[in-house]
Amino acid sequence: MDHKKTVLRGAFLLTAAGFLSRIMGFFYRIFLSRIIGAEGLGLYQMIFPILALALSVTSAGLSTAISHQVSRKNALGDKRGIWNIFFAGAAFSLLLSFLAAGLLRSYAGVLAEVFLKDVRCEELLKYLALAIPFASLHTIVTGCFIGRKKTGLPALSQLFEQLVRILSSLLIWQIFQEKGFAPTPLIAVGGMLASEILTSLLTLLLLLFQTPVFAPPSLSIMRKSLEKLTEIALPISGSRFFLGIFQSMEAVLIPLRLRFFGYSLSEAYSHYGILTGMALPLVLFPSAVTGAVSMLLIPEISEADTLNDRQAILRTARSTVAGCLYLGIFCTGSFFLFGKELGLFLFQSEEAGSYIRILGWICPFLYLGTTLSSILNSLGKTTAVFFQNLLGILIRILFVWFGIPRFGILGCLLGVLFSQLTVALLALRTVFEAVPEMEFDLKDLLMPLLFLGWSLCLITVGDGIMSTFFPALLSGIEQSPVLLFLRVGLFTAAYSFFTLYFFRTHAQGRS
Known part of the structure; x- marks a missing residue:
């Protein structure tokens, strides 16, 4: 029971921090969209695949490997082993980070002109390069905390990072105004740096205070620790690196292919900015839950696999599938029902609202794919995860290349939907193969669909009552945030009530 409470507490802390961080991030996105515009937001989003590509080499795989190895050492009570793993991983990550930062600063102009096809990205890339060592260190430290199941400090760091980003951007914007400079995406990059x-620096200090510190390990111990880490990290880093290349290609191709649809370069960046800087972050907002669960699944499954506890793996996999379907189906209904109003209210953009309604369909598949990939990585199925994700990004690129010139941005949206569907189904199949005792429970699909239907009926009845007695209020729904929140609240409360009531009666029936 204590173990279960620890897991639930960790999931709650990371989820709560993720939600608060994303709420702050929404206001930050709104602020950016107002001061640098949709085109500036598009340029800002263009450089992120480059950062992801660098971090895939410097820290992404190492962070997962550190969580995996630290959880094993933690289960054995080997505090010195935890320190050796962290020290070796951090030293290697920083070495790679400084090399990556130097290369990016040296070739920023070439990347901007040849790859991103916009020289305005050169200055942004040079400042972005400075963030790589610090972002890598932050990721490595977080991996160590997650491996030790100390989720409070990573949760705190999420909020601290978002707060500093917002305040720094506000300060830079104020300086730009005082100097008479026009606002540029450099404001956002400076805030991120x-x-x-x-x-x-904060997370490193907290780790040093919370973890027993020993003398630096000898070179032979460092080598052994790195061998264990790279055995796990190399497949993950390799897969993320290649995926990062394709994601960078996708980011470059979307504005270019939009020009074949008839848009000017400025219009193409504006549409890209609305998609990636407004609509997509809103749709990804609920993934704070699945993101927190995914982080905790790595040490949880790794520990169970070490102890050969098949029942623990089975319970975790079943709960993951059920939770993702319940959350994903609810989010799909919410974004389809309220997407237009949310786009207008948050971003004053009807186009963003249209994108939100379409992107909402990816939620069940996105959440399933993300969490099941964490389970598979923990079980050593990293190659399968790589090829599944590779197929997903290739599907998106095909839709970008062939679909956008014909259907506009809709071609990109359809590519995202089909790629997430493919990845989720393949991940589910691989989990069934890795955990043969597991069977798909059809109720996990039918019950959330039923609860969604009942909740939609309640909203329809509520709208009918308001249209009869308060027609003026309902006709102004796009301009009434209070009414929008009431309708969203009613829909959420209804779905939550049906779901919780079902689980409660189901649990009582089993007992």
């Missing part, structure tokens, strides 16, 4: 520097 400041947040990575301060957050990495």
Whole structure:
């Protein structure tokens, strides 16, 4: 029971921090969209695949490997082993980070002109390069905390990072105004750089205070620790690196292919900015839950696999599938029903609302794919995860290349939907193969669909009552945030009530 409470507490802390961080991030996105515009937001989003590509080499795989190895050492009570793993991983990550940062600063102009096809990205890339060592260190420290199941400090660092980013951007914007400079995406990049520097230093200090510190390990111990880490990290880093290349290609191709649909370069960046800087972050907002669960699944499954506890793996996999379907189906209904109003209210963009309604359909598949991939990585199925994700990004690129010139941005949206569906189904199949005792429970699909239908009926009845007695109020729904929140609240409360009531009666029936 204590073990279960620890897991639930960790999931709650990371989820709560993720939600608060994303709420802050929404206001930050709204602020950016107002001061640098949709085109500036599009340019800002263009450089992120480059950062993801660098971090895939410097820390992404190592962080997962550190969580995996630290959880094993933690289960054995080997505090010195935990320190050796962290020290070796951090030293290697920083070495790679400084190399990556130097290369990016040296070739920023070439990347901007040849790859991103916009020289305005050169200055952004040079400042972005400075953030790589600090972002890598932050990721490595977080991996160590997650491996030890100390989720409070990573949760705190999420909030601290977002707060510093927002305040730093506000400060830079104020300086730009005082100097008479026009607002540019450099404001956002500067905020990100400041947040990575301060957050990495904070998390490192907290780790040193919370973890027994020993003398630096000898070279032979460092080598052995790195061998264990790279055995896990190399497949993950390799897969993320290749996926990062394709994601970078996708980011470059979307604005270019939009021009074949008839848009100017400025219009193409504006549409890209609305999609990636407004609509997509809103649709990804609920993934704070699945993101927190995914982080905790790595040490949880790794520990169970070490102890050969098949029942624990089976319970975790079943709960993951059920939870993702219940959450994903609810989010699909919410975004389809309220997407237009949310786009207008949050971003004053009807186009963003249209994107939100379409992107909402990816939620069940996105959440399933993300969490099941964590389970598979923990079980050593990293190659399968790589090829599944590779197929997903290739599907998106095909839709970008062939679909956008014919259907516009809709071609990109359809590519995202079909790729997430493919990845989720393949991941589910691989989990069934890795955990043969597991069977798919049809109720996990039918019950949330039924609860969604009942909740939609309640909203329809409520709208009918308001249209009869308060027609003026209902006709102004797009301009009434209070009414929008009431309808969203009613829909959420109804779905939550049906779901909780079902689980409660189901649990009582089993007992």
